Amino acid sequence: MRENKLLGREYIKRPTCPFCGMMIEKPKELNLRRANEMPVGVCSCGAVYACDVTGHNLGSAQIEALVFGCNMDWDLAWNLAPGEDYTEEQIENYDYVNHLIVPGGVFEGRRISGALFFVRFHEDVLEVTADGVRKKLETAKPPVREKRKPGTGKSYTKKEVEDLVKSYKLDPLIEAAQTDRKMERNLMRLLYSADPEFRHRAAEALGCVSAKIAADNPSSISKLLQRLFTSISDTAASSWGAFEAIGEIIRHKLDLFAGYIPELYQFLGDETRRAITLRTLGSIAGEKPDLLRKHTLHFIPYLKDQDPAVRGYAAHLLGNLGATEIKKDLEQLREETVRIELYENGILEKKTVGQIAAEAHARL
Numbered sequence: 001m002r003e004n005k006l007l008g009r010e011y012i013k014r015p016t017c018p019f020c021g022m023m024i025e026k027p028k029e030l031n032l033r034r035a036n037e038m039p040v041g042v043c044s045c046g047a048v049y050a051c052d053v054t055g056h057n058l059g060s061a062q063i064e065a066l067v068f069g070c071n072m073d074w075d076l077a078w079n080l081a082p083g084e085d086y087t088e089e090q091i092e093n094y095d096y097v098n099h100l101i102v103p104g105g106v107f108e109g110r111r112i113s114g115a116l117f118f119v120r121f122h123e124d125v126l127e128v129t130a131d132g133v134r135k136k137l138e139t140a141k142p143p144v145r146e147k148r149k150p151g152t153g154k155s156y157t158k159k160e161v162e163d164l165v166k167s168y169k170l171d172p173l174i175e176a177a178q179t180d181r182k183m184e185r186n187l188m189r190l191l192y193s194a195d196p197e198f199r200h201r202a203a204e205a206l207g208c209v210s211a212k213i214a215a216d217n218p219s220s221i222s223k224l225l226q227r228l229f230t231s232i233s234d235t236a237a238s239s240w241g242a243f244e245a246i247g248e249i250i251r252h253k254l255d256l257f258a259g260y261i262p263e264l265y266q267f268l269g270d271e272t273r274r275a276i277t278l279r280t281l282g283s284i285a286g287e288k289p290d291l292l293r294k295h296t297l298h299f300i301p302y303l304k305d306q307d308p309a310v311r312g313y314a315a316h317l318l319g320n321l322g323a324t325e326i327k328k329d330l331e332q333l334r335e336e337t338v339r340i341e342l343y344e345n346g347i348l349e350k351k352t353v354g355q356i357a358a359e360a361h362a363r364l
Contacts, residue, residue, distance in 0.1 A: 018089040020045035026099040027051040038064040047120040055113035060226045065119045071132035078262040089118045161186040168346040177212040191241025197348035207248025247280035251287045275309040282317035303329045308338035312353035319360025333357035
């Protein structure tokens with residue numbers, strides 16, 4: 001294939017590192033337990049990069065490059081600060097098939113909209129992570145595309161799925177998950193319901209179904225999680241039910257998807273999403289508190305937030321974490337009468353912040 005084909009005034013070319021100018025290798029897919037849905041690579045200068053083949057998930061590509069560059073240490077990645085610990089760059093119009101940059105965005109009749117997201121860590125971080133990152137890339141093998149098992153079992157219509165969720169009969173949906181190719185899509189559409197309890201049931205059903213599918217095809221559920229995170233981050237997209245679904249998917253398959261928990265932390269800085277983020281983290285902590293226990297000190301200040309919903313969900317989360325150091329703080333919340341919603345076992349119940357604080361105190 002000829003390089004540098006003239007296209008208007010710009011040339012099709014091989015991609016180079018935006019930090020050092022050297023040509024880079026085609027990104028590879030790693031063979032990790034957590035399905036790595038974005039191919040990654042390392043430049044000779046130490047910069048790491050992730051490939052978003054669609055160009056629509058740059059936020060996810062940023063996280064993928066950052067975590068990969070930290071040798072898959074999520075805690076390290078989320079404690080680093082842009083500008084202070086690393087620098088970012090991105091290259092658009094990347095064709096993953098041919099490993100080319102196509103400025104015009106069209107090549108061989110195909111629309112080229114992929115992107116490469118680069119992260120260059122400062123030297124003190126590279127000293128800790130560089131060797132591990134290169135070893136992981138060296139052991140990468142050609143990707144094996146997992147396929148859903150042929151549909152030989154029961155398949156449900158949209159209406160049947162809706163009725164089963166409405167009556168909180170999740171077992172038939174779980175049993176059909178491996179073979180019903182439309183199951184995920186039919187459950188996803190229910191996340192847009194205006195009925196909050198029904199929406200929560202749909203999210204729980206999606207979490208149960210995803211756990212069943214992920215046993216054989218984790219990459220498809222990893223991609224589903226990325227779409228849900230994108231729907232939250234993209235202000236142009238509707239994120240109804242996304243937080244609930246993310247929490248249930250992670251909660252029902254923690255051995256595979258616990259690595260996505262830190263992605264939720266970024267929303268704690270948004271006042272409009274802080275309460276629902278704490279509620280989601282509380283649900284996950286109820287399943288396995290050890291995963292979040294080391295971050296207890298970061299959650300304690302929310303007990304004094306100006307929003308009563310934030311205070312209530314923080315109390316619930318910290319109660320699930322067994323944070324004995326907050327007993328006095330919880331006692332100060334006992335008289336609060338504002339009601340917020342908590343979902344458990346198919347029921348969305350309204351409780352006062354005081355009730356939630358008392359229940360959290362009792363668990364300590």
